[in-house]
Amino acid sequence: MALISVFTPVFVAVLCVVIVFFFRNYRRAESSSQLKPSTAAGESSSRPWVDEDLQDDTEISTKDSEDNDWVVAGTEDLPHVPYTPPRYSEEETLERSQQFYKLLNQRRSVRFISPEPVPREVIENVILAAGTAPSGAHTEPWTFVVVADAETKHKIREIVEQEEEVNYKQRMGDKWVHDLRRLRTNWVKEYLDTAPYLILIFKQTYGILPNGKKKTHYYNEISVSISCGLLLAALQNVGLVTVTSTPLNCGPQLRVLLRRPVNEKLLMLLPVGYPAPDATVPDLTRKDLSDIMVFV
Amino acid sequence: MALISVFTPVFVAVLCVVIVFFFRNYRRAESSSQLKPSTAAGESSSRPWVDEDLQDDTEISTKDSEDNDWVVAGTEDLPHVPYTPPRYSEEETLERSQQFYKLLNQRRSVRFISPEPVPREVIENVILAAGTAPSGAHTEPWTFVVVADAETKHKIREIVEQEEEVNYKQRMGDKWVHDLRRLRTNWVKEYLDTAPYLILIFKQTYGILPNGKKKTHYYNEISVSISCGLLLAALQNVGLVTVTSTPLNCGPQLRVLLRRPVNEKLLMLLPVGYPAPDATVPDLTRKDLSDIMVFV
Numbered sequence: 001m002a003l004i005s006v007f008t009p010v011f012v013a014v015l016c017v018v019i020v021f022f023f024r025n026y027r028r029a030e031s032s033s034q035l036k037p038s039t040a041a042g043e044s045s046s047r048p049w050v051d052e053d054l055q056d057d058t059e060i061s062t063k064d065s066e067d068n069d070w071v072v073a074g075t076e077d078l079p080h081v082p083y084t085p086p087r088y089s090e091e092e093t094l095e096r097s098q099q100f101y102k103l104l105n106q107r108r109s110v111r112f113i114s115p116e117p118v119p120r121e122v123i124e125n126v127i128l129a130a131g132t133a134p135s136g137a138h139t140e141p142w143t144f145v146v147v148a149d150a151e152t153k154h155k156i157r158e159i160v161e162q163e164e165e166v167n168y169k170q171r172m173g174d175k176w177v178h179d180l181r182r183l184r185t186n187w188v189k190e191y192l193d194t195a196p197y198l199i200l201i202f203k204q205t206y207g208i209l210p211n212g213k214k215k216t217h218y219y220n221e222i223s224v225s226i227s228c229g230l231l232l233a234a235l236q237n238v239g240l241v242t243v244t245s246t247p248l249n250c251g252p253q254l255r256v257l258l259r260r261p262v263n264e265k266l267l268m269l270l271p272v273g274y275p276a277p278d279a280t281v282p283d284l285t286r287k288d289l290s291d292i293m294v295f296v
Numbered sequence: 297m298a299l300i301s302v303f304t305p306v307f308v309a310v311l312c313v314v315i316v317f318f319f320r321n322y323r324r325a326e327s328s329s330q331l332k333p334s335t336a337a338g339e340s341s342s343r344p345w346v347d348e349d350l351q352d353d354t355e356i357s358t359k360d361s362e363d364n365d366w367v368v369a370g371t372e373d374l375p376h377v378p379y380t381p382p383r384y385s386e387e388e389t390l391e392r393s394q395q396f397y398k399l400l401n402q403r404r405s406v407r408f409i410s411p412e413p414v415p416r417e418v419i420e421n422v423i424l425a426a427g428t429a430p431s432g433a434h435t436e437p438w439t440f441v442v443v444a445d446a447e448t449k450h451k452i453r454e455i456v457e458q459e460e461e462v463n464y465k466q467r468m469g470d471k472w473v474h475d476l477r478r479l480r481t482n483w484v485k486e487y488l489d490t491a492p493y494l495i496l497i498f499k500q501t502y503g504i505l506p507n508g509k510k511k512t513h514y515y516n517e518i519s520v521s522i523s524c525g526l527l528l529a530a531l532q533n534v535g536l537v538t539v540t541s542t543p544l545n546c547g548p549q550l551r552v553l554l555r556r557p558v559n560e561k562l563l564m565l566l567p568v569g570y571p572a573p574d575a576t577v578p579d580l581t582r583k584d585l586s587d588i589m590v591f592v
Contacts, residue, residue, distance in 0.1 A: 088534065100422075100530050101421045101424045105424070105425075122393045127588065131583060142588055219542060222542070228521075229522040229524060283377045286436065292423065
């Protein structure tokens with residue numbers, strides 16, 4: 001009896017540790033399954049470190065391991081067809097590479113957008129161009145919400161400015177309160193009303209299979225960002241301007257406002273139109289080739 | 297005495313729980329500081345949820361709050377200059393938007409790359425084009441390592457294939473062992489030897505200020521991915537092909553091989569060249585406009 005009462009504390013101690021550990025693992029499984037709905041919680045233990053490298057939680061399934069060559073995954077059952085893109089002479093190739101650089105180098109982020117109308121067909125074409133981006137396992141995990149309706153644009157502005165004001169006033173430390181005085185801008189974003197179109201780009205973090213199961217869209221953030229790159233190039237090519245913005249904390253509100261499903265998350269908001277006649281941009285420069293390219 | 301011996305188990309229980317909790321928090325702080333070198337571990341408590349939304353740990357500092365309008369941050373001290381990009385007629389605009397979509401829609405991920413040489417100046421121009429991408433606070437957080445050296449290309453192939461083989465053989469569950477039989481590909485990536493150039497795109501997760509302090513590059517993954525989008529468009533424009541790949545687990549080895557600093561992480565590897573005469577691609581289609589665009 002005395003023996004037992006002596007050991008009781010030890011038993012209790014072991015019991016507690018066991019309980020806490022179960023609790024921890026349960027919590028982990030819970031949170032990880034939110035991030036990668038299509039994968040069993042058990043897999044979270046064998047995450048390849050690459051996820052931390054790419055810092056994209058949509059890739060944390062080991063199933064993703066063969067996905068790194070994007071063209072293969074998901075297309076293994078498709079027949080292959082010959083591919084013969086246009087071929088240019090060396091002179092043409094060089095010339096085209098120079099012209100394209102010249103075109104893109106004229107692009108600037110512009111916050112002063114003219115209200116003058118832009119043909120809807122042009123917007124449709126630039127979005128079609130953006131939709132040609134590669135994506136992990138060819139999931140095409142993007143939704144481009146084009147807002148032309150003045151009332152909806154204003155609601156978006158209200159949501160964004162409200163959050164921005166909170167960002168400025170509450171989420172900043174003393175350092176920011178100081179730096180803010182030097183900022184040319186504040187939380188007022190007039191272009192959200194004036195731009196003829198607002199393009200809100202949502203990433204689909206997972207898809208729904210015919211059987212109703214969730215299917216994680218690997219590399220969805222990288223894929224959609226690449227698509228945004230094509231969109232920016234397409235806009236520049238037709239003389240339209242935008243400013244790349246990622247509204248903080250507005251995602252859920254804007255998703256609800258635009259009636260997007262829960263698997264879609266706002267990645268970027270692009271106001272699109274012609275530049276205002278008096279548009280200005282900060283007089284900044286870009287890095288030299290030697291600063292961005294290393295030749296081996 | 298009897299009273300104490302009765303309560304001893306309770307004391308031990310409380311003690312265990314307390315210990316385990318301290319252990320957990322210590323571990324958390326440790327791992328979070330690895331992810332955001334430039335920010336104090338303490339800040340991790342005040343992460344705005346947007347970080348989880350964007351799934352990019354480089355943004356988890358609240359200092360980032362004003363960064364959402366990319367053009368502003370970091371440029372507040374710069375004078376502003378007028379911006380007047382080329383303006384096209386409505387007909388031209390429409391025509392250009394159609395032609396650009398047609399050009400990009402011909403792009404396919406190609407794994408059969410011809411060894412025939414490509415002028416270095418063309419590669420320099422497409423990288424210059426990629427370097428025009430917008431970036432959070434205009435940090436331009438990208439490094440394009442262009443590998444033309446045959447020996448280095450082969451070392452890269454060895455590293456990638458070795459990891460790929462491990463991915464296939466060890467990191468896959470039974471389901472994969474089964475699916476693998478259906479895959480046309482395996483871990484052999486011949487194009488890493490045959491392509492005249494391998495472009496390895498590194499994201500700079502943070503920069504070093506003149507005073508030696510680390511400066512987090514917010515949105516660096518999104519910024520570099522957008523830059524990759526411009527690069528893909530530039531390559532397509534000159535008739536070159538590539539395949540978007542994100543080699544799993546090879547980042548650190550390739551970073552060391554190419555002598556890149558610790559703040560740079562491999563985001564993508566693009567073999568670049570002309571398509572092989574017998575190049576084929578999976579016969580896949582793209583979503584319709586109505587599947588990727590919502591008009592409000």
